[in-house]
Amino acid sequence: MSDTFGRRLREHRHTAGLTMEQLAERSGVSARAISDMERERSVAPQRRTVQALAEALDLAETERPGFLAAARAGRSKGTAGVPAGCCALPRPVPDFTGRDRELARLTRVASAAEPAPVAAPVVTVSGxxxxxxxTLAVQAAHLLGTAFTGGTLFVDLRGMDARPAGAGETLARLLSALGVRDDEIPGDETDRAGTYRELLHRRRVLVVFDNVADESQIRPLLPGSGPALTIITSRRLLAGLEGVHRLNLTQLPAGDAATLLRRIIGDREPDxxxxxxxxxxxxxxxxxxxxxxLMSRPQxxxxxxxxxLxxxxxxxxQLIAGDxxxxxxxxxxYxxxxxxxxxxxxxxxxxxxxDFDARLAGTLDPADPEGIEDALDELVELSLLQAHVDGRYRFHNLIRLFARERLAEEEPAAERVRR
Incomplete structure (x- = not known):
């Protein structure tokens, strides 16, 4: 019988007279995953998956060792890179526009990723x-990915959820994606972090951590030394992280904004x-x-x-389209x-x-004058307010409208003063 796990799986399935859907129902493994394994898009199936398939195929005792060995061989080969489908990058948007300076900065940082003992570079993208x-992080990862021979990984840390992803569970996902067998993943979070850093110490991997909640969530996931590159996106500035490159995104320049809109709607009513x-x-x-x-309403x-608007x-x-x-x-x-x-x-x-300064902010909210500076810092940290020059602050105009809506909803008396 053929040596690769994918071919063994297909031949055993045919011998058992099962369709992919029938095998999926018996094993609890999705038909898509079975298809990926048979077509060798996924060459490193986990042990529990292989055991479930062996049970569903009702393999004879004499056939199981070869079946399991082929899967182990696939996992061993998979450690050189990232198995298909594991923490895969989202697709880039086809009409990506602008951000040339930021992409150039990321390219320069990526070129500085060198073997140990140089510290692996980390970039935070906030806004x-x-x-x-x-969108920027994914675009950069697709552009730079070919230079990272160990593969690319993308993990959404769900920073705005009521329960963001824990570092321990994220490390388990990463180690699995990097080819570590389930039974070899340490149970302790600190040990998982050490194993992860050791792997990145010698592999050229690009990792995107999207939607980070705060510093405590991301610190255990940072690499040590080595040729890896880590890109972090967060609404927070993550000011507590040390030794990182920082990109703070603001609204698009006027020309790029108009170009993006034209790429979505086509060349119409240019004025x-x-x-x-x-x-x-x-x-x-x-x-x-x-x-x-506009495109969904051709009239x-x-x-x-x-x-x-x-x-x-x-x-x-008016700024609602589907979900x-x-x-x-x-x-x-908020x-x-x-x-x-x-x-x-x-x-x-x-x-x-x-724009306005802290003194004016204090007159608008006199209930806690001692806490005004701290509240302003909190708003800046979460990118709901922009720190301007000479101690002044300003809203993005859409966020100001949102703040006004919250005022009218939650403090109608104060809203009446505005009018």
Missing amino acids: TAGVGKT VVAEVADLCGRLPLALRIAGNR WTLRHLADR SDERRRLD LRIAAAFSLS TQLSPPARRLFRRLSLAPGP
Whole structure:
């Protein structure tokens, strides 16, 4: 019988007279996973998977050792890189636009990833909701991936969830993806982290940790020395991390914002494109929502959309397309704030002018004058407020509208003062 596990699996399945779907039902292994194994897209199946398949195929005792050995051989070969489907990168967006300077910076950092004893480089990509952090990280990983012969890994750490991914469970996933057998993954989180660092000490791997909650979640996942590159995305600045390269994303330049919108909707009403881009605050997520909404309503003109967006009271309600909602993205950050920071966030929507300082913030929220600076720092850390020059702060215009909505909903008396 053929040596590779995929061929053995297919021949045993045919001998048993089973379809992939029937084997999937018997074994509890998905038909997609069985297909990937048979086509040798997945060459390193885990031991528990192989045992389940052997039971479902009702293999004779004389056939099982060869079946299990072929799987072990696949896992051994799989350790040189990353098995297909394990922590795989999402697809890049086909209309990615701009961020040339940031991509150039990531390319320079990647070229500096060298064998031990040089510390493996780490890059944090921070910014407000909808600014394109994940899109940039995925684009960079696809562009740079060929230089990382050990493979590329992508893990969503679910930082905005009520229960973000734990470091221990993430390390187990990473070790499995890097070819470590289940029975060889340490039970202790510290030992898992040490094993992970040891693997990256000698492998040229690119790892993207998306949507990081805070420093305590990511610290155990950082590499030591070696030729790996780690890219971290987070709404937080992660100021507590030491020795990292930092990229702080802001809204797109006017030209890139207009170009992105044109790539989504095509070449139509060019005199209105820049206006809609500005009304979207040049925020990539808002631009995509506006473009998708227009494309799903062929009877709409771009001018009609611009007119709808021009009403500040309804603008956030217009930036909805299917399951994409700009206000929902902001709300995830808002719920992470402490109660004093939430109150200040709402009250700051009353500030006149484009920016303000701590003194004005204190007059808008006089309930806790001693805590104003701390609340402002919290808002900046979570990218809900931009620290400007000379101790001044400013909102992104869509976030200001969101803060105003929260004020009207949660503090109607204060909202009446604005009017």
